[in-house]
Amino acid sequence: MSAGERRVADRQQREDLIVERARTIAESEGWAAVTTRRLADEIGRTQPVLYSHFQDGKAGIMRAVALQGCTELAVAIRRATAGEAGTVAPTVQAYLDFARRHPAVYDAIFSMPLDVEFGGRESPEPMRDAFAALADGLDAHGDDPETWTEVAWSALHGLAVLSRDHRLRPRARTARISALVELLTSS
Amino acid sequence: MSAGERRVADRQQREDLIVERARTIAESEGWAAVTTRRLADEIGRTQPVLYSHFQDGKAGIMRAVALQGCTELAVAIRRATAGEAGTVAPTVQAYLDFARRHPAVYDAIFSMPLDVEFGGRESPEPMRDAFAALADGLDAHGDDPETWTEVAWSALHGLAVLSRDHRLRPRARTARISALVELLTSS
DNA sequence: TCCGTGATCTAGCGGTGCTAGAAAATCTAG
DNA sequence: CTAGATTTTCTAGCACCGCTAGATCACGGA
Structure with missing residues (x-):
């Protein structure tokens, strides 16, 4: 060398x-x-x-952590979804597990200032990848699958952060997950 | 005097x-x-x-803004819901409008460290009030209405913050709202 | 061996939230 | 109206933050 x-x-x-x-x-x-x-x-x-x-200091470091996290999130979702097409449950579970197990990383991903669309063409590659995994796993359907994905994802994100910040009843956690899965499946 | x-x-x-x-x-x-x-x-x-x-300085001030915001949010939801029992649309609209028009206040409400449950007995009164208004407006039903409320509220919250942080397609805003309303109504 | 280049450190700027203790203003009573 | 007690406010400063200019050092190449 x-x-x-x-x-x-x-x-x-x-x-x-x-x-x-x-x-x-x-x-x-x-x-x-x-x-x-x-x-x-x-x-x-x-x-x-x-x-x-990291030219932009702490922000740059957080960004690096966030991108690393995106890659891991994508992997986690894909692993959970493998061979289970048509059901959202594994994706929901994997997503919420990730958020719960890595709260700081999750935070970095979603508090990172970002001018461009999350899943858009201009986003960093790991972000687009995570979004793609999510879209697949959430079994987007209907006449506007993108909108469906955004709404389902929003529900997941809301559940993740409200739960983490003690805004929801801790003991009802699994009940909420079941309810969400049912909601996303029924339509 | x-x-x-x-x-x-x-x-x-x-x-x-x-x-x-x-x-x-x-x-x-x-x-x-x-x-x-x-x-x-x-x-x-x-x-x-x-x-x-404010003994605890800036945190106390943010807290005061948050509580004021809770009261206003409750009012906004109740006004929108007046005489429209059975439909979630007005509540959804009012909630998201509030979040969009007062992003900093909305942030204070939900980033405020909080040990106790949001709608729980120990919470400050304005918080309990806002949660109650939301529960009413979201037309909680099923055999576990509380869980239903938490899930529906999570979806709203997720939509509000992801939208604000430019994680969703700006032009699909109304489409997302429609999709959410339909989702919450169908079941 | 010397030199140039790049990496590293020292020192410091302007900012933050917060607080102890001196000073000022205000109320109370004689 | 004045003297003392009380409350309020200010001065000055702590420890920390992110960040950076410029001096210094160490190392590879000639």
Whole structure:
């Protein structure tokens, strides 16, 4: 490995480390606890180093976590849906599980400022991929399948965030999921 | 009016002013632009004065805006629903309109940390009221009306926030609303 | 061995929420 | 009207935030 290659590899490795640490801290203490100084500490460097990896600082780091999360979400949905065409239940379950197990990542995905449409052509690839997986899994149908997908997805998202923020009865969780699945299936 | 009464009235008036200004700034520039120093400036006092009105500072102010918003949301829903029992459309419309017209207030309501259940016994009164109005307007039915309400409300909330954050196709707005109304009506 | 280049650090800017303690204003009573 | 008690307000500052200019260091190539 040449010196140049070595340098590139090191950079990449550290970039991954930053993202990993940011994610870990965020999951356990919330995004407010993810500060540039603390991240710098975690990687054993000083603060400005972060800006050589992510020009827009903390926002860029959150963005990286979000994109990583999108990829994982897409995988989770596709795995759940495999060989179960025609039923929305696995997708619903997989989506809500992801949101519950990785609340900070989920937050990063959906609080990330975004000018372009989520599933649109201009979106980052992982986002389009997650949206596509969702659209497939939710079994879009009717004369306007895109609209159907958006509405079904909205219901999922609402359930995920209201549940996380203690706006819904914790004990009725499975009942809500059943009700939603039935609602999405009936029409 | 005695000196003591005068004092109390002045305090109340200023408290209202603080809440009003916080809300105005938040609506036009986002909650990040609502700083204690700026609010102090707006009321012509210095920063620490805010803490004599709201012990927990900015969080307390956001909370006050949120509660005010809850009351207004409840009113908006009840007005829309008046004399239209059995249809969810007016409620859906009123809810989404509120979220769209007062995004910062809507944000305060749902980003406010809250340990207790939203509609539960321990919640602040305006919150319980808004939840009650929503439950009525959404025409809860079936053998588990509470769960129904939570699911329907989640769909509304998801639609509101995803739409606001540019995650959905802007031009399909009315189509989504129609689809949701149909979905909630069909079952 | 020297030099240039890139990575890294030091130091600091302007901002945040928040608070202790001094100063000012106001009310109460003699 | 004045003196003292009480309430309110302000000054000054803490610790932290994201971010950056410029000095410094380390390393690869000639």
